[in-house]
Structures are given as structure tokens and as C-alpha cells.
Amino acid sequence: MLIRCTSLILLASLAAIASDPSTVEGAYGRLSTDKSSYRPLDVVKVKVGGRAAGDRKCRVKVADPDQRVYFEKDVDLEANQGRVQFTASGKLGVHYVYLWWPEAKKYSRYVNFRLDAETGIESGDRDFDTIYPFTHERVQLGRRDYMTKRGRFVGYISADTNHFDGIWLRDWIYTLPAYKYWEREMQCGLDRFLEVQREDGQTPDGIERDGRTWRVGLESDVEYILTLGVWDTWKATGDDAWLRAAMPKLEKALSYIRSDAKHWDAKNRLIQRQHSCDTWDYDIDGATDHGASRHVIANCDQSGYALAFRGMSEMYRYLGDNAAAERWAKEAGEYRERAMKMLWDGTKFLHHVHLDAIDHGGFDETKQLTMGNTWAMTRGLADEKQSIKIIDEYRRRQKETGDKYPWWSLQPGYPDRLGYWKDKYRLEGAYANGGLMPWVGGELARASFFYGRESYGVELMRQYADHLRRTGGAQVWYFPDGTPGYRTTNEVNYAGWGMAQWVDALVEGLAGIRDPQGQMRAVEISPRWAAAGVKEVRATARYGASEAYFSYKWAAEPASIEIEYSGSGEKAEFRVLLPAGFAPRAVMVNGTDVKFEREDVGASVYIRFQPASGTRGTIRIGRA
Template sequence: MKRLILLFALIGLLASLSAPITPALAEPSATFTSLNPVVQPLASAPVAVRISGYDGPATLLIFDSRGRFAGAFGLTIANGDGWVEVTPRGGLGDHWAALFTADGRMVANGTIYRLEAETTLRTGVAGYDRLYPTVRQFMAADRLSYRLDGQLVAGYRSPDSPLLWLRDHYYQNRAFRYFETDLRSLPEAFARVQAPDGSLPDFLARPEWNIAAFRTPVEADVEYLFVQLIYETWQVTGDTAWMLRMLPAAQRAIDYTIRDPLRWEPALGLVKRPFTIDTWDYEYGPPMINPNTGELGPRHWIDDQTKWGIFHGDNTGLAAALNMLALMEEAAGQADLAAVRRTIAADLMVRLNALSWNGRFYTHHVKLIPYDVPGVNEAEQLSLSNAIALNRGVLTETQGRAIVAEYLRRLNDPNRIAFAEWYSIDPPFPAGAFGMNGRLGERPGEYVNGGVMPLVGGELARGAFRYGYEAYGFNIVQRYIDLIERTGATYLWYYPTGGIAPVNEFLPTDGWGASAMLGALVEGAAGIEDRHIAFNTVTISPRWPADPVYAIRDVYAVARYAAGDGYVAYRWQYTPATANQPGRIDLTATGSGDSFRLRLLVPAGATPQTVTLNGAPVPVQIEQIGVSRYAVIAAAGPVTTVSVTLSR
């Protein structure tokens, strides 16, 4: 009905515009045929048109799979034949078209083609354009699938463990959302083994190896990661019914975190944990006896020597999860409860900032009972969850820019030894501070005790793009591409001098770091950010003018969720100013969703003069972050074309 109403309105408009034209028309038989039965968004598609016995103008109107107007394309028929190049836009699936002659008569209608989309990036820079297929190839080696309790479960394993850890799987979804179709089975499997108190194991059982599901007692992040995974699975699939079925498990997980005395410090109103290195799973002190095997090893268990404190990453993660839970509860009709979640999240960040924020970054671990840690200046320790916090939506702009600036300062430190500033923690702890009984990570520069981690670099790059350090974001992505193209591998961590751990202990296809770097390219450089569910509300912030190495002028970008029909595509072009012509940015965008927030990065030294949206002038609105300026335009529907003229 919606399509028919719009069609009648367009017929009337077409007739009024075409009234002066007198076509030559007999009794026509008319057809239109797309030369490509399956087309890609914004990729020109030739259509052959025949109206027997007719000469004159004609118009082809196209509607997407949701019945939305997706374009009007004029052509001229000569001796009954013509052709036209159309631009596919709108939702995925079959598109419908209607063909009109100049007097407003519809002479043919029906399905014209099927629109499909696949995640794609074409910038003219080979490294950028190859990163998505390279990461997908790496992660094919990390996918693990087996039957558990009679049901198939699929996920992405840790590079240092042949098990499905919730943490490692969650962080890898920055990439696998674009190619993996089974997103539901792993969170469902974790929900089935959730304890009555709401707590969850770190990893799922592997029955064929006689490995049971297990929770490392010192960990405090599993529950909020479970909530984030449920939310982001809903975001990708758009499956609200599934989310509603999982919502009670998410609520129990959050309630466990903020109520259980093992995880919550009521005097501070913050999550607590034993003194681990950032979010990792072994604590400070000498090795301990594994109570299950009797072997001497890392301190995974809580005992009378456990030293407690507040770790910032648990709390920024919980705040982010509370905000995600609020969105799910609103969708479930629980608006009052959602408001409470948001209040808790905001209050938690106030308390965390008062306790842990030092003006440049979050202090690694604030002790509940003070004690000395010899051999390291703890006040200067920059730990990896500072980079992760950049993308959790809980920092102020001032905090975000300060954290990025601190990493940049350490990159430029003349005394830096490490090949990259993507530190797990810097400076590291002295040898033996975290007793591992000789395992990797006991000495400084190893594993999470000062090893260099691409997962940190990827989160940092995405944050740099977000907080006005766009050139730095490009620099990080370029260095990672150089690294993997030089070696053909990607590792969870590297020694500061660039060496790698033994291959039999760490896979050369680390999905965590690779996913973070791909997220930086897609969400940061290409600037495609899903603001809610299935790309229905999208922010597009192409940051190509800030690339410090490559003069990028023409980009085609598509982000498509493989487990649903959500996608967004754009074509961006930049024409620098000449002596006779002003500079210009042109953006054409489309997708499955209803609204876009377009943020066009203004090249350094240029000033926006005029902005048009679908040919009509709109006010120039500027958003500034740091020294970066963005021209901001709100747009709706699948047909969006913006032009910005620039002067210097």
C-alpha cells in the first residue's frame, strides 16, 4: 500500500512535468531488463528498455524491497528501444520498478533485479583494500565448531587456547560480524551453563577432550562481556525475539556483578578484583598450587594471599554493558528499569573517575589496602584497557583525547625500545612479580607483562579516529598492515623488539588483534558506525582526507552484516581546489536503514561554503573535535546525496 500511494503521487508529478511533450505512441508492449539480475549497492547497473511503437522520453521508477522510493531514471526511447544506467539503492532483496511514458502512463512494471551486498572497501590503496579479506582468512583458522549437549556451538577461539572463551570470542566480533552467520549458538551455550547466582564460566566445555567449563576465580569481566555480546548479536542480526529470550540471562549477569561480595566493593560502589595485569586471569604474587591438578602455576585462584583492588577496565566495561542493557530493556517495554541502569552507569563512572583517573589515563590498579610493588613505577603504568575504553561510549571528550595523547607521547618518546606503542602494560612489572613457574609472561616484555599487542593498537586506532587524531589512526593501521604483509601472520603479542613467542603456543592467526584493526579501518577510517540495530540508524564519517601518506580521492565502501540484512554503502569523492574551482566533497550513501548522520571531515586548511542534500541547499553545521572539523548533515531514506563546496 505504501508503495502504491507513493507511486500514484509520482505518476501525477511525472505527468505534470511531461505534459508539454508529445510522444509518438502506438499500442505498446513494453519491457525492461537489468543486464545484471543481481546488483550491488551504488554500482551502476545497465537496464535495457523496450516500448514497441514508441519514440520519446520515458522514466523508470524503482522501489526497494521495503517499498521505499529508490530512484527515478530518465531515458529516451528511439525506434522502440532504449537503455539507462540506474544506481541501485535501498534494502536488500528484490526491487520493483515501473516504466512510464511521457504522458504519465505506466506501460510495464515488475521485479527489476535483486540487490545484494558484501563488505567491501575500495580506496585505491592496496593495503587498505586487502585488509578485510586478509583478516577473514586469518580468522577462518580461528573458527571452532563442535556439538555440546547435543547442540552445535560455533565461535572464535583464543590464539593461545583451543577453547571457546567468551572474552576472546566477544572481542573478535568486531570483524566476524561481517562474514559469520552463526552468531547465536555461543551466547546461547553460555546461557545454558549460567549459574543460579548469574555468574558465568570463562570458557565452554570441550567434551571430547574431557575439559569442563570453568570460571577463573580472579576474573571479574565475564558477566559484562556476556551482556555486551548479547546486545551486539541483537545489533547485527536485528532479531529482537531472540534478544528478548536472552534478556533475563543478561539481567542476572549484571545483578551478579553489582551484588556479589566477590565482585563488588560496596564502600566504593565499584567492581573489584584481585591484582591481575589489566583484564588477564592471573594475579600478583608467587606461583600457587593448582587445587585441581596439584601442579605449581599462575595464581588463578583466590586465597588468603590475594590482594584486592579496583581495576578501571572492569568498571568502564560494566558501565558500557549497563547502557546496552538499558537499550534492550527499553525494547522489552521496561523503560523504568532501563532508566535505573543508565543512572547506575553514570554514577559508576563518576566514582571511577574520582578514584582512578589521573588526568592522562586510568591508573592501572588502585589497591584497597596499600602495599608496595617493588621494581616499577605504578603511577606511570598505562594498561591496555585504556585503549579499549576509548570505544565504550563512557568517556568524556577530554578523557578520550588525553588517553590518545598519552599513547602518542609514548610513541614519540626518544627512549622507546618497543617497535610499537601497543603495550599490554607500560612499564611492565619486574621478573617474578607475577609468578608463572617459568611460563611466558613472568618476565617483562612477555605476553601481557609488557608485550606489544595488535589488539591494543586496533582499539587505540579506532579511538584516535573518534577523538580527533585521525592521522594517528591511519598511521597505526598502516603499521599493522606493514607488519602482517611482511610476515604473513598476526600474533596475539610480540616481544618489544618484534620477536614472536613459540608458534606451538600461540597461533599465527590472532583474531583478536586482527578484528580490532579491521574495526579501526571500517568504523574509524571509513567511518561507518551502527548507532543501534541492523544499521537502521547510521553515522558515516569518512576520514580519508586525514591520511598522512596517501592522497585518497575516491572511495567505495560497503559494510554488511552476514547474519542479517543490515548494510550501509557509500561512494565518497574529494576534488581538491584549483586556481579556478573551489574544492568539493561528494558523498552518495544508501543502505537498509532509515536515517543517516553524515559527518564529512573537512580537509585541513579548507572551509565549507555550501552544503546541498539531494540537490537542495541546507545550512552548514560544523562539529569540531580537537582541530578536526566535520560538516554534519542529517538525512533520511535510501536516497542520499550530499555535496560540500570548500574554499581556502
């Protein structure tokens, strides 16, 4: 009987609570979004239900994960119902939608949604839209995740090497322009390389699964590749403590390469290497002196070290060491000038300059167009005028030769009559002696976008997209007629060093999203879709190892260009390619006129302007 009475009392109490107006939804109103997660620049649709007493108006506020309000609006209610919508933007993570009633001192309800982003291009043109997802899927086949004695090692393999179960530093880091958009484990592999650095600063070429290392004696590029790898990894991860710890190792590496007699030419104060096919790792057969003679100054090394020195300056400046930043900036500038004077021939950069007498039997090396010329443009060794000359030389030679693509390692290669190599894959027109390499095409396309040859960049990208559809991927090299080349049993058609450069050309070149300072803090946005005949685009670049991103929508109308953008950073400088014949009358950001400047690059016309905020905005470029 007692139990029954207690139950009745409890039920009566619950009924009293339920009937209390302050304990039911009608006391607070209703609030909902049409989805629980969105991408930047998605429209969020909000439904509001009034309180039981009836309401005519409410206010909706939206805040980012840091509780910064970025949307606020009064909403009229009809039949106690209301709707409002806004564009999701700003910092990634959980956002808040708050419901306020008139005269209230606190919000009445709230609901969350999640903002997330992935790298991608949506243009309606399959040539551009499929390059990144294809690369994302295929390149990950070359991802390796090892547990070594020193710790975990995540990296990406070379697509043709006998070291198929180890990581070449160069192939891995040259895949970074693609994998930085999805990879979360970017640092541990570099930690393994930094840990096995010799006391004098020399860095290995690669590390096997079991921890053994190797270094090809001819190579002079390893230390700049290490520096660029740390620089770009830090930009993507934003790990300042990791960067600070790595800087002394980079100092040692660059000190080594500029002091070791095998790699440093004290007279010209430039990096030297044994005679090789541009940046590749072998000399002429029979040259087994391991660097005692046959030295050259090669353009591939000079562009890499000039950029690495500039990177050291930028990293030190960020870390607050202005004295070191100035020291490296001075070194970068002076080094570039010395290399320019020695290697620029008026049309292109020479393959290399001999420091020791090498008789090529009447063959004129100065005529060779080398793969390093593409790096000279994208790394900043070449200026704008020089880059335009180099790009036009590539176009001229393809018309002259009729080769499938202008992706030459060397053009022309060393002729077979010289008898330099026994291996068939090293003969003229093969591998690094004149074969076609996709990474060269990707760098050429990116340079074309940078230096006023945007239509040519589009042409190259369409050729590459067609190549992927027909062949199912990209190998390390091809013969001049496009036939795939093989030299080992480990050839695969998902060469990260090759496919990554085309992602770079797509994202940085055509879509024009560049991140010079890291973490998308201060991005440079140069949409070049006018060269591709595309009318509407949605483009996003987001790092896999952090929440740094930038996203925009671009639309070309007869009377205007419309851009809506969202990012995680603070600043965004726009530099927009104008369609032919488009004369800008005004630029408006969020409805307010802003100053703009015209910039001529080759035959192309850009307008440059900077909105007050890099986080979000709407731009309209009006036609005169």
C-alpha cells in the same frame, strides 16, 4: 487419418495464435538490464525496445523489494529504442524495473535484478583495502562449529590457549567486531553460555567441545563480556524475541557480579578483582588464596561494566521498558563517575588501586600505562580531553622507548628483580607483563580516529598493514622489538582478538560507519579519508546475519567533497572530517541546501548535518 487431421488442426490453431499481435513481444515492448545483480550504488543500465506499432516515449519505474518506487523517468525513443540508467540503492533483495507506455493503466513489462552487499573498503590504497579481506580469510581458521548435548555451538577460539578445542567467551566476543560482518550463526554459542549460567547468575569463562565449562576464579569481567556479546549480537541479527528472552539472564549476571564478595567492593561500589596484569587471568606466583585478599580496583573492569550498564539501558529502551532503561542509565552514569574519581591521574587511568596492602618493592605502579587505557577511550569511560591526553602519552612513550609498536599490555611491566614469575613468558617485556598485543593497537587506532588524532590513527593502520604483509598474520603477543612470543604449543597467527580490533578501527574509525542502535536503523557516518590522503573511496558495512547495511562513495575534489550513499535504515547523521584549510560554504543533499554545524575535535574540524532520508542520497559539500 484422424490423428493426422487433429495434428493439422492443432498446427493451424498455433499458427493463428502466433500471428495474433497480442501474443508476441511486439505487443508489449522489450526491457532488459545489463546485469542481473548489483551492489548498492552501482549504476544499472536499462535498455527499452518499443512496441511493433512504434513508440516515441515510455516511462521507467524502479521499485525496491517492498514495491516502493525510488526511481521514475520518462524515456525518449529513437528508432523505437531507448536507454536509461539509475543508481541501485535501498533495501537489499530483489528489485523491480517496470516499463509503462503513455496513457496505459498498467505496466507493460517488468524485469528483476538483485541488490546485494558485502563489507569492504575500496580506496586504491593497499594498506586499507587488504585489512578486511585478510582478516575475513584468516580469522575463519579459528571458527569452531560443535554439536553439543544442548545444541549447536558456533564460536571462535583463543589463538594461544590450552583450551584450543573449546571456546573462551572473551576471545570469542572480542572477535565479534570482525565476524559480525560475515558470520550467520551468531546466537547459538551465546545460547549455550546462557543455558549453563548458575542459579546465582555466575557465567562460565568457557565451554569445551564436550560441554564441560570452566571459570578462572580471578576473573571479574565475564559478566560484562556476556552483556556486550548479547548487545552486539542483537544489533547484527535484529532478533528481538531472542533479545527479550536473554534480558533476564543478563539481569542475573550483573546482579551476581555486583553482590559476590569476591568481585564487589561494597565500600567504593565498584567491581574488584585479584591483583593481575590488567585484564589478564593470573596473579603473582604464590598468590593462591583465590580472592581472599590482594584485591584491586582495575580500570579494565570499570570501563567494561560502565559500558555494559549503558547497553542494558539501550536494550530496554528499544524493548519499550522505559523504567528499566532509566534505572540502568542512572547506574551507568553513577558508576562511571565513581570509577573516574578513583582512577584518573591527570594523564591516564591508573593500572589499579590496591584495596589490600601489596608491597611492590619500590616499583611504582602508578607510572604504568596499561592496555585498559585503550578501552577507557573506546568504551566511553574517558571523555574527549582525557582521551587526547592518553593518545599523546602513547606517542610520547613510543618515542622514548623505541619499541616496535605502541601496543603494550603494560608499559613498563613489573621488573624481573621482584621475582614475581617463574615462567619466562611472564617476565618483563613478555606476554601480559609488557609484551605488545595487536588488539591494543587496534583500540588505540580507533580511539585516535574518534578523538581528533586521525593522522596518528592512519599512521598506526599503515604500520599494522605492513606488519600483516611481512608476518602473514597477527599473534596474541610480541616482544617489544616485534619478535613473536610463544607460551603454548597452540600459538597461531590468526588471533581473532587482535585482528578484529583493526577491522573495527578501519570500518568505524577511518571509514566512519557506526551503528549505535543496531540493524543500521540510525547510522553515524564520519568519513575520515581526508587524514589518509585518499581521493576516492567506496565503503560498505553489512552484517552477515541480516540484510542491514550502509554503503557510500566518497570523493575529494579541489572545490568540493562529494558523497553518495545507500542504506537499509531510516536515518543517517553525517559528521565529515574536512581537509586542512577546507572552509565549507554550503552542504547540498539531493540538490537542496541543508543546515550544518561545525565541530572541533582536538585540532580537527568536522561538519555535522542530517539528510531527510537515511536510505539514499547525494551530498555535495562546497568549498568557500
